[in-house]
Amino acid sequence: MADPRASDPTRQSLWRPLRLLQASIDADIARVYSEKRIKGLKPSYVMELLRLHAHGPMTITELAESVGRTHSALSQKVAAMREAGWVTTVAGDDARSKEVTLTDEARRVIGRLAAEWRATEMAIAEIEAEIPYPLTRVVTDIERALTRKSFYDRITEKLAEDPDWL
Structure with a gap:
């Protein structure tokens, strides 16, 4: 009988290096947060937090549209951000919608998050100039x-x- 490992399609991947690169960059950004003692913040939350700061409370639908995500995906992310203490949700104008608002903790660090966003964009521009x-x-x-x-x-x-x- 042939060894199933020999036919393992995951041994070859054009996609995986890109995913690993993104994970490595996210880990470095998370390290920056950790060094500033910003606990429980994932780099994937920052765009939504900055958007809420710039535009004020939004429904999940409005926030999803503003960042180019599906309602379902953003609903899950908002639940995780709420659990981590970055946002609160309240019932929206109709019973089916939820309005998302920054917590005091999020407002306390939002300037740092904006600074990190700008620094990250400048670092990417620097890398692009090198390649x-x-x-x-x-x-x-x-x-x-x-x-x-x-x-x-x-x-x-x-x-x-x-x-x-x-």
């Missing part, structure tokens, strides 16, 4: 390719050719 093909160009080129044919269509075409999927 021959900037990340923003890569993203734009990938978005154009996906406009021509969606990622969904690309995956399902490949699956239609794979006997293990059929």
